[in-house]
Amino acid sequence: MTVTAVDEIAPTTRTEARVLARTEYERLADQLRSLTAQDWRRPTDCPGWDVRAVAGHCVGMLSDFSSYRSMIRRVRAAEKAAARDGGPMVDSMTALQVSEYAPLSVEQLIDRVDEHGPKAARWRTRVPFPLRAMPMKEEVGGRPETWRLGFLLDTILTRDPWMHRVDIARATGHDLVLTADHDGRIVAGVVAEWARRHGRPFELELTGPAGGRFVAGAGDRERLHLDAVEFCRILSERAPGSGLLAQPVPF
Incomplete structure (x- = not known):
């Protein structure tokens, strides 16, 4: 196995970010299609979320970041909920996603991934620099830090469904599709x-x-x-x- 020096790992380009995002959404949809009725009710490593809730969050997140209008609508609603409840904005955002997509059938959820996945992958990587440079407050390991929106768009929004595919595979016992290139x-x-x-x-x-x-x-x-x-x-x-x-x- 070749040894890679960490400082030689190239940053992800926008073109590469688009390919990774699109592939990840395709694999998420394929994974959801493989689940049984019982699988959807299984608990996951995400506290309080079963597989159905994880899927609802994933669908909500990719749908929210597929246009300016959907992103702004969700951010404003999450900020309002966070101010009311006193918790982190991201927690309010994910809770709203789970709640909003709860009424959808399994088939409708998967259709949303198929429909909005390519759109989200394309839109995320076309956001212009002034918006990508916008600072945003987040928390990692209990410590506050400031990100740029571009980091969320290019990196986090692909890592998120990737890790949730892991959550779903662990919860259901299904094999996780993994390849070196992706x-x-x-x-x-x-x-x-x-x-x-x-x-x-x-x-x-x-x-x-x-x-x-x-x-x-x-x-x-x-x-x-x-x-x-x-x-x-x-x-x-x-x-x-x-x-x-x-x-x-x-x-």
Whole structure:
């Protein structure tokens, strides 16, 4: 397995971000099509959400970010709900998505992914620079930080359904579709961000189709060896981590 220096992992271009997003939405739709009636009621790693709620959130998120009008409508509603309830805006946003899409049938949910997925992938990567540069307040690992909207559009909105595909696969026991060109690229981006956030030397071997070997820094490196999907589950705080794995990454 080739060893990749973390500082050689190229940033995702807009063109690549569009391809990754479109592929991710296609895989989400295929996964939802494979579920049984019982699968939709199974609990997931997301507190309080079963598979149906996770799917509703995913459909809501991709629909919300498929046009200026839908994005502004959802952000305003979430800000109003957060001000009323006193919680983080993102929590209000996801709760609204789950609630709004709860009345849809399974077939309607999947149709929404098929219909809005390509539109969202295209729109997200065509947003002009002035809007992409807009700052936004978020929280990672309990600490406040400021993102640019472009980071949300190009990266987080693809990592989010990717991780929820993991949640659904774990909940239902179905196989998770993973390939090096798609999932491996997403995981490599996570590795690069994780490395920037903690800034310490390491040797990392991630197993599975989405895995790879990565190295950063010199001297006394911490050596880590684990499954690529489990690595992401830990960094997303779905599973406990220690040492460098205690450094969270947003999904």
